[in-house]
Amino acid sequence: MYQDYDKLCERLKEISTLSGISGLLGWDEMVMMPNGAAACRAAQKAAMAGILYDKQTNPELGEVLQKLQGAESSSDFDPFQRAVIREARRDWVRTVKIPKRIAKRRAELESEGYQAWVTARAEKDFSKFAPILEEWVALVRESSQLVDPSRPAYDVALEEFEKGMTSARLDEVFTQVRDGLRPLLAAIREKGTPPDTSVLEGTFDTDAQASLCNSIAKELGFNLDCGRLDVSVHPFTGGSHPTDVRMTTRFKEGDLTEGLTGAIHETGHALYEQGRNLAYDGLPVNQALSMGVHESQSLLWERMVALSLPFSRYLAPKLTAAFPQLPGLTAELLYGALNAVKKESMIRVEADEVTYPLHIILRYELEKELVEGTVAVEQLPALWKERMTAYLGCTPADDAQGVLQDVHWSAGLFGYFPTYTLGAMAAQKDLPGLPKDIAAGRFGGLKTWLNEKIHASGSLHRSGDELMVAATGAPLDPSIFLSYLTDKYSALYKL
Amino acid sequence: MYQDYDKLCERLKEISTLSGISGLLGWDEMVMMPNGAAACRAAQKAAMAGILYDKQTNPELGEVLQKLQGAESSSDFDPFQRAVIREARRDWVRTVKIPKRIAKRRAELESEGYQAWVTARAEKDFSKFAPILEEWVALVRESSQLVDPSRPAYDVALEEFEKGMTSARLDEVFTQVRDGLRPLLAAIREKGTPPDTSVLEGTFDTDAQASLCNSIAKELGFNLDCGRLDVSVHPFTGGSHPTDVRMTTRFKEGDLTEGLTGAIHETGHALYEQGRNLAYDGLPVNQALSMGVHESQSLLWERMVALSLPFSRYLAPKLTAAFPQLPGLTAELLYGALNAVKKESMIRVEADEVTYPLHIILRYELEKELVEGTVAVEQLPALWKERMTAYLGCTPADDAQGVLQDVHWSAGLFGYFPTYTLGAMAAQKDLPGLPKDIAAGRFGGLKTWLNEKIHASGSLHRSGDELMVAATGAPLDPSIFLSYLTDKYSALYKL
Incomplete structure (x- = not known):
């Protein structure tokens, strides 16, 4: 069981390290990167996102979490270890329950949405932004339904930013x-x-x-x-x-x-x-x-x-x-x-x-x-x-x-x-x-x-x-x- | 055949994008990174190196190169495409022929070697550096033998930096x-x-x-x-x-x-x-x-x-x-x-x-x-x-x-x-x-x-x-x- 916990930690640490690299790519883009590198940086960020997604949805991670079923409330682990297992499971569920199709559409809609918002705001024309917003609302509802159909859709969305809040x-x-x-x-x-x-x-x-x-x-x-x-x-x-x-x-x-x-x-x-x-x-x-x-x-x-x-x-x-x-x-x-x-x-x-x-x-x-x-x-x-x-x-x-x-x-x-x-x-x-x-x-x-x-x-x-x-x-x-x-x-x- | 070439290019581009990220990590380390982040950066670089190694030695890359056997001298491809295939094959061979054990030892010896060299130079004492150098010479010979046993070991090493030179x-x-x-x-x-x-x-x-x-x-x-x-x-x-x-x-x-x-x-x-x-x-x-x-x-x-x-x-x-x-x-x-x-x-x-x-x-x-x-x-x-x-x-x-x-x-x-x-x-x-x-x-x-x-x-x-x-x-x-x-x-x- 402790072996499973150690295996879990090894995978989580790798994910954390790779997220750190994504963090650096983001900081550099905003603070240091020359303008001409925008397209290249987008490709780099997408490649890292793909690698992170593969690591986060790796079936072996799912298996080790399966083996640790119930461990987040077991006295065999201390409170920090229990929180590690609990949070890892939460992240796992939120990631694997969203199919690639939706994850991809969300990523695309982020770019499209930003462009549409910039235009709509500049032209003071809400109708240019409304179709994007319609699609977002539908996507958020669909995602929430997939992650946890037993709770209100807004609560599930909220939890991405504010754990435990309703x-x-x-x-x-x-x-x-x-x-x-x-x-x-x-x-x-x-x-x-x-x-x-x-x-x-x-x-x-x-x-x-x-x-x-x-x-x-x-x-x-x-x-x-x-x-x-x-x-x-x-x-x-x-x-x-x-x-x-x-x-x-x-x-x-x-x-x-x-x-x-x-x-x-x-x-x-x-x-x-x-x-x-x-x-x-x-x-x-x-x-x-x-x-x-x-x-x-x-x-x-x-x-x-x-x-x-x-x-x-x-x-x-x-x-x-x-x-x-x-x-x-x-x-x-x-x-x-x-x-x-x-x-x-x-x-x-x-x-x-x-x-x-x-x-x-x-x-x-x-x-x-x-x-x-x-x-x-x-x-x-x-x-x-x-x-x-x-x-x-x-x-x-x-x-x-x-x-x-x-x-x-x-x-x-x-x-x-x-x-x-x-x-x-x-x-x-x-x-x-x-x-x-x-x-x-x-x-x-x-x-x-x-x-x-x-x-x-x-x-x-x-x-x-x-x-x-x-x-x-x-x-x-x-x-x-x-x-x-x-x-x-x-x-x-x-x- | 062109499909195989496109598949090859897709994999090579991903490798190139990931190498670019490693490049940024290296630049940032030398120019921007705070001192306290040295250990974290070492972990990030190692993680990226591991991911790159996995991509470079992915059997599917080997398979597509196998299917393109002979294409680097075929008139079906233009000179730039032929060079893509030729260089991809060269990199593939140089990577897969070196077992992980040697690649890992080389990476470790780089750090150990640097430390030993700094000490030896400061103390003007070659004997502190000699054992590292012995191991490097042995590793270089072994690596060259693995990559191409038909050519002199130094020539094979040389080619890593100066293609086509003897x-x-x-x-x-x-x-x-x-x-x-x-x-x-x-x-x-x-x-x-x-x-x-x-x-x-x-x-x-x-x-x-x-x-x-x-x-x-x-x-x-x-x-x-x-x-x-x-x-x-x-x-x-x-x-x-x-x-x-x-x-x-x-x-x-x-x-x-x-x-x-x-x-x-x-x-x-x-x-x-x-x-x-x-x-x-x-x-x-x-x-x-x-x-x-x-x-x-x-x-x-x-x-x-x-x-x-x-x-x-x-x-x-x-x-x-x-x-x-x-x-x-x-x-x-x-x-x-x-x-x-x-x-x-x-x-x-x-x-x-x-x-x-x-x-x-x-x-x-x-x-x-x-x-x-x-x-x-x-x-x-x-x-x-x-x-x-x-x-x-x-x-x-x-x-x-x-x-x-x-x-x-x-x-x-x-x-x-x-x-x-x-x-x-x-x-x-x-x-x-x-x-x-x-x-x-x-x-x-x-x-x-x-x-x-x-x-x-x-x-x-x-x-x-x-x-x-x-x-x-x-x-x-x-x-x-x-x-x-x-x-x-x-x-x-x-x-």
Whole structure:
């Protein structure tokens, strides 16, 4: 039996190593590759995907999993080993139950979908994107049916990104958040006194921004011996292994905030990756539990840490040193300017902390209804405008500003959006003494706590809720998130 | 039959794509990878090597080659297709005839050999390296015997780097070169008037060197849309595809010449790679014919072009513009300083154009005698000193300066050294009007000629000699090389 476990691990490690190579191909494509190599890189990625697919669906892997039937709940194995077997079985099922025909069509539709989405958005013409979306909805339903016909199709899709989560639990959580945020947003807009954002206006040398953000990433704990910091068009965190984590940033001359918060956001992802447990190197138990947990790490650093008043105390002197045009910047002024809620929030990626969850909930509701079949693709543009008006108090002028703004659905990513807001909620946890440490630039205590409680446990737990219980004693509680936002913005906007 | 050919091509293209990925892993390791990822990268490279080996030895590939028996000389196929089949068969034979046991031992001995060589060189103690060398000689003999027992073992090893070459032909060529260069070197040293090298002495900002060399690489024809220029500890040209050629350079503050000639050398390699024939993308016929032909491309640009007087006319004003400390630098002064023959030439990689071939010939003779069994490993240090004294007129003080100076044998590279000097000889070809074009910075004509005559023909021909005949009408002729060196250095040294 232990021999079977060892055989399983050997195969899983090989798959992990090959996935790492795919990761490097992806990073290089975004950061280093010359333009002329695009076709060659597509062939390389396809070849690696083919090899990975063959390894992931190798009948011998199925046989060893068969022999380990029931081992994921046997006391012969320790909890990490049980999680290895459980996750390997989950991945196996999700892969072998999808026939090659569907896997191939999904890959093709990703490219076709992206092209159609770009065109439709540029021409503000939803009808150019609708047929792709129809096919995606059908494919997602078909795939879910194949993987597990006993559960709602949306739940099966969701599980690809958020293990252990269900739409029933999301409905419960998101309804509470939505109904709590709408009055807070109304109060901010109607009665609030907006902070002064002019203090961060101006032109800021991008090299100076990069140099400042790189030094902040290092102070937060990013380890350059096991990673790289580069610049790319779209900031992301990738790489090939916990010892080879590659994070990228982007800086704009006219916007100091975006580059700064983006860099800290990616640092949060990178710290999770660098904190993966090398005692289980190459095994699924050392991988991130879910997208939501990953996003909780980036948002914890980006929002709970970097958008807090103590962090502004740490940051303000650094900013005035790097940018001589900001001589009078106090911590309080900086904190206000970084946390202003915009008058209108039409675009998700430009949204603030208060409106962002409402964007996500709107998308969650619509994609769930699409997959459930209670909403048709053709109804989307109108429903989008209707709910934007209801939840966010603003109405998009066209579909480019509305239903066509995000790329996710064009790539068949249904069930992905919720992870953004689950992450933001999970990040609301306090550590004693943290504000003082943050103001003094001492981030080691928080990083170590996260390393031990979150990063090192990887996929040991079966859901984000289970991880939350293990790390903090309680599952995800939307009321904590709502209190945090209400307290913070009531003070900021003098409500 | 054409179906079999198509099947063959499909498999070869997959192998080529996967080799490209290995190429990227190697480049990234040297240029981008953080130190902490070394172990992970070793695992990734081993995994890719395993996958490549499986693809290269797949019995179905053997079957399709079996069905195409005789096709490499059939008029049913055009010359490029025949070359594809011929080269695929050669690679197949060389791979399947070596059992996994030997392939594995070679891979291990590469690492062990490198470590032992580093230690032995640092401690100037040949005995620490001798056991590795013994094993390598035995492995090379055994491998050659397995691949083709009908030919001398050294010839079979040589063919891995220089297709179609034999030691009989090398003896013929190298003896003529050796016997021609010894009196020229003696004349330079005894009667020559050395050029003034002080004009290039000083300290030169490495960023300014890099910027100058990058602009020269582009003017020589390096296409940044299908390649990258970076800095690495050891300059090399790598990448993953003709559309993704990655060349690196290195610059030292105290040495202007090394960075400059190194960058132009690598540009020569890179132009060959970028010039590979995309009509046969992924097939062995579009690969470089041999190491020697590759080296001919780098040395043509580095020596025939960059060390010529017309190039000094092009370069001198650029140097004075980039480095204000060189105000009085004329083309003639620059040409002299770049081409000085050092008083003593102990180290191959620091050798000039006249002494370099003698270094190579010494190594060729010794490695051939080792494989043939006429020289024992333990005799090497003494023989090295003896022949250095005889050929180059200087005697190494210790083995670090002598037999331990090169890394090649530690990695089992027997038959590699000759390619350096074959390349230098093959590069001695004239084009009408070329000197004028070079002085004016017009390199397009030469590049186009090379693209058409050398690069695009890839591995169409069976040997470097055959390629020389096709491109220039005559096989490699050492007397042309000797005349070139004699004429150039007689004028430079006023003999």
